[in-house]
């Protein structure tokens with residue numbers, strides 16, 4: 001690669017290929033900060049997008065990625081991970097000489113492979129990944145930057161452009177990124193996807209069921225609905241295309257199955273020993289003065305239900321016991337990844353910590369798991385769902401993933417608006433509470 005002269009930031013043009021949820025969020029924030037944007041989606045969206053952005057003089061909508069690529073100095077591909085190779089193959093050769101190219105996909109190995117394969121050698125590669133969804137306030141959230149094939153000046157330019165997000169830059173290689181995001185996202189999503197399928201299989205809207213009332217249940221319901229209100233390909237892409245993610249989802253399903261088997265066999269000692277061994281491995285290293293990430297009042301604030309929280313039914317919390325078991329088996333210490341964590345991961349870690357570290361709660365949960373049938377049918381469906389997600393992901397079927405996801409998505413869709421409002425509020429509050437912890 002020959003050294004290239006980078007454009008003056010004052011005249012720099014930014015390209016966005018893929019004006020879906022994340023592309024639009026980038027276009028909105030970057031143009032609000034005064035950057036000139038060239039953007040496109042599929043050619044069939046051209047007229048509609050042009051009309052939509054007609055009042056924003058800083059966003060120039062073009063017909064396709066060729067036009068965006070030849071005009072722009074820094075181009076971001078914000079498209080489905082599954083299609084990254086074919087889309088870069090199509091537009092990559094049109095990239096302006098000496099430009100910088102990056103992508104927003106959640107798994108970097110295929111994205112970087114596509115860039116290396118299809119971009120001209122003079123093009124520099126600096127990829128990025130905002131570790132949050134499109135409706136989350138970008139301030140303080142991790143934003144991964146990957147200086148893959150680029151000079152320090154090119155990285156500086158990307159930093160200058162993205163500085164307006166006020167996110168926290170995290171510098172990683174593509175493979176570090178994929179390993180860490182697999183650790184934080186893969187099994188977390190598998191747990192919430194399985195809850196949704198299990199509730200659906202039992203024809204439940206959990207916020208209407210008295211046994212799903214109280215702090216931890218609120219989080220499970222809000223986050224599960226939040227995931228199902230998003231696009232299926234976001235979760236399919238990061239699970240199927242990241243090999244490290246597949247191994248974790250498989251272990252999560254194994255942990256769920258093995259714990260559930262011990263429960264129904266009433267192997268109390270074995271079950272308790274296993275849960276406590278997992279607790280020691282994951283939480284044993286915390287300092288004595290460690291403060292819980294989440295509290296009762298915080299969790300109780302965010303309910304979709306009308307049932308008073310005092311009527312809480314003790315739950316076996318199989319999804320949470322299995323999460324800690326899975327981290328233990330994979331030798332993952334989740335606290336090591338706070339700097340590179342998504343809001344959902346921080347909340348999920350907060351909830352597991354709450355269950356395992358609040359005095360008496362873990363023993364209550366173990367005793368329900370072993371001797372109370374209230375949640376048995378739910379736990380059975382949850383086990384089946386976890387295994388089924390793991391099989392779909394191991395098999396690598398986007399088609400099956402989509403069909404499974406969208407069936408449950410349709411079932412819950414009437415409550416998405418409420419869950420999103422409440423979920424945003426929950427994320428904001430928990431973010432404020434956990435700011436200090438996250439940054440150290």
Ligand SMILES: NC(=O)C1=CN([C@@H]2O[C@H](COP(=O)(O)OP(=O)(O)OC[C@H]3O[C@@H](n4cnc5c(N)ncnc54)[C@H](OP(=O)(O)O)[C@@H]3O)[C@@H](O)[C@H]2O)C=CC1
Pocket residue numbers: 017018019020021022023040041042043065078079080081083087104105106107129130131132133134230231233234237238
């Ligand atoms: N949503 C999230 O929470 C996050 C997503 N990401 C990642 O960001 C990327 C984008 O996600 P998101 O915005 O949510 O998904 P969207 O589906 O909303 O956006 C992707 C957009 O790219 C369009 N597209 C497909 N092919 C082309 C093409 N040839 N030329 C131009 N545009 C094209 C799609 O059109 P069509 O729908 O017609 O295919 C769609 O509008 C994904 O890789 C995702 O994994 C990263 C962080 C968070």
Ligand SMILES: O=C(O)C(=O)Cc1ccc(O)cc1
Pocket residue numbers: 105106130131132133185227234238342343344345
């Ligand atoms: O916080 C989460 O886990 C989300 O669900 C949002 C999300 C989805 C995909 C990403 O690559 C990053 C964040």
